[in-house]
Amino acid sequence: MTVIHTTPRAAVYDRGYRPYQGPRGGRREATLALWRLSVRRALGLRRSWRQKVFPWSLLVITTVPAIVDVGIAYAIRDDPFELARFEFLTYREYVGVSTSLLVFVALAAPDVVCPDRARRVLPLLFSRPLTGVDYVVAKVAAITTIVFGFAFLPHVVLFVGQMLVADGALDYVTDNLDVLWKVPVSAAVLAVYYAVVGVALASLTDRRIVGGVAILGVTLIPTAVVAIVAEASGGSTPLAVLDIRALPLVLRDLVFLGHIGTDSRLSGVEAGGVLGALSYVAVLLVGVATLLHRYREVDL
Amino acid sequence: MQPTPPGPVLRAGGLTLTYPDGTTALAGLTVEVPAGSVGLVGANGAGKTTLFRLMLGLVPPTAGWLQVAGCDVVADPIGVRSRVGYMPEHDCLPLDQSAADVVATFGELAGLPPRAARQRASDMLDLVGLDEARFRPVGTFSTGMRQRTKLAQALVADPQLVLLDEPTAGLDPVGREEMLQLVARLGGFGISVLMATHLLDDVQQVCEHVVMIDRGRLVLAGPIDQLMQTTGTMRVEVGGRGDAAAALGQALADRGLPAVVADDRTVDVDTSRHGEDAFDVVRDAVADLGLRLFALSTRHRSLDDVFLQRAAR
Incomplete structure (x- = not known):
């Protein structure tokens, strides 16, 4: 039986324009949106798989030592002799020990700021309810968030793994309660520092490759020079305050130990901890000042 | 539909911007x-x-004051940017993101919640004719599609006023016509448009008002209809003898009608002081000289005429 439709079964509608009458945020929401956008970009989210490979590979690389450590501990858990001989990775050593975080910053920081200037997206961004300060806060916060996550998550693996391997999980937690605040504080100190230095250096150029090389050069070359000078002068030197890469590790030592670790190039220097901390603050201030200067005004 | 704001979208008084090197970009614009x-x-x-x-509050004026959409720009630049959409002239879009992501991102940056921004982005890309291409990376777009994406991001937060900087730059004739049609539709949505261009035809086609500036100074501002009214010039074509135009020009001058001889047969008569009586004076002069009257018409101006005339002063 044939059904005859008396009304049209399909129609084309011109939906026209619908005004927006919902909630509308201000600077805070715009800054948050820029932070979210930058985090997504740095992690390769909503981008091709090629952009995802690098950041997630680095997360795996930074976590490998923790997994290996826990794995070995699990394997020898029934052998008290081996267990006593095995040198577990300490939480202090694990903060900032991996250069993969620095490599991540060298690639991610230019990626979140250089295209904005190179492709002239900045005028469009600054035509929104955003100021230069908001832009700097959002970009630095985005890199800080990811570096913190990459520095902190392996510690979670290490902590949980060692807790499960230990004879008494509860005893392990109570014995290491201080780790629960020392690790996040140290990771935050490291993340903020790397983010400010990385984004500040990247902001000086439109080209990502130049930004990345500058970050690696400014952080790694002083480390090499200081190492040579320190070796020539018995292992430590006041010039270690110029070791930009290692300055956050001074603060890490102060958080974990209350003094500089013996493995620091500043360990034999009088008031080395204070010098290191002051240098850390000075680098941060220079970085922030550079960023605020670079984004104080935008041309259309 | 959002009502058009009743007040002026832009008010400026003595607006001046002088750069540190002494260059004056705007000089006392009111x-x-x-x-x-x-x-x-x-x-x-x-x-x-x-x-x-x-207007976007990206640089403070050296002197004067400026209000946009009812907001004092110096006192509340963020408030202005919340009410205004901006479409730059130059390429400004992240090429590796889809149009939907780009427009939604700028919606979020304008303060819209993420879900609303994505919905609005979809609507705006539909509006500008990019609904089927919205998930393609902007880098694969033609110039016309990129211009439309720029317009979509300017509209995504439902602004009171949208600033369009040379929206037809780089477009072929078809693309230009489509862009102008889109711009012409915005008024019907309750969105005011301030379109910067050096193409007077574009303005004549889609705008109701015009503001002309030259070297940082206001040349004129007003409704286009009024500016386009008769020029106060009558063009008369005559024949019948070799010096017809010259003779008529002299006769009209004797009758108090300033006239300029354009060529052997044509005279341009200034009718601004005599109004419609000038037609009778011309008719009588032609008849008295025994000339043949081929054409008599008032001249309508284009915006080019108005701009060139005023800028020359």
Whole structure:
């Protein structure tokens, strides 16, 4: 039986324009949106798989030592002799020990700021309810968030793994309660520092490759020079305050130990901890000042 | 539909911007721009983009005051940017993101919640004719599609006023016509438009008002209809003898009608002081001289005429 439709079964509608009458945020929401956008970009989210490979590979690389450590501990858990001989990775050593975080910053920081200037997206961004300060806060916060996550998550693996391997999980937690605040504080100190230095250096150029090389050069070359000078002068030197890469590790030592670790190039220097901390603050201030200067005004 | 704001979308008094090197980009601009579609016209370097910079609060004026959409720009630049959409002239889009992501991102940056921004992005890309291409990376778009994406991001937060900087730049004739049609539709949505361009035809086609600036100074501002009215010039074509135009010019001058002989047969008569009586004076002069009258017409101006005339003063 044939059904005859008396009304049209399909129609084309011109939906026209619908005004927006919902909630509308201000600077805070715009800054948050820029932070979210930058985090997504740095992690390769909503981008091709090629952009995802690098950041997630680095997360795996930074976590490998923790997994290996826990794995070995699990394997020898029934052998008290081996267990006593095995040198577990300490939480202090694990903060900032991996250069993969620095490599991540060298690639991610230019990626979140250089295209904005190179492709002239900045005028469009600054035509929104955003100021230069908001832009700097959002970009630095985005890199800080990811570096913190990459520095902190392996510690979670290490902590949980060692807790499960230990004879008494509860005893392990109570014995290491201080780790629960020392690790996040140290990771935050490291993340903020790397983010400010990385984004500040990247902001000086439109080209990502130049930004990345500058970050690696400014952080790694002083480390090499200081190492040579320190070796020539018995292992430590006041010039270690110029070791930009290692300055956050001074603060890490102060958080974990209350003094500089013996493995620091500043360990034999009088008031080395204070010098290191002051240098850390000075680098941060220079970085922030550079960023605020670079984004104080935008041309259309 | 959002009602068009009743007040002026732009008010400026003595607006001046002088750069540290002494260059004056805007010199004492005083203007009031009503809601609706307004063309901001001027040659390259006239100060159009500088005015946009000031309107968005990206640079403070050296002197004077400026209100946009009812907000004092110096006191509340963020408030202004919340009410205004901006479409730059140059390429400004992240090429590796899809149009949907780009427009939604700028919606979020304008303060819209993420879900609403994505919905609005979809609507705006539909509006500008990019609904089927919205998930393609902007880098694969033609110039016309990129211009439409720029327009979509300017509209995504439902602004009171949208600033369009040379929206037809780089477009082929078809693309230009489509863009102008889109711009012409915005008034119907309750969105005021301030379109900066040096193409007077574009303004004539889609705008109701025009603001002309030249070297940082206001040349004129007003409704296009009024500016386009008769020029106060009558063109008369005569024949019958070799010096017809010259003889008529002299006869009209004797009767108090300033006239300029354009060529052997044509005389342009200034009718601004005599109004419609000038037609009778011309008729009588032609008859007295025994000339043949081939044509008699009032001249309508184009915006080019108006701009060139005023800028020359």
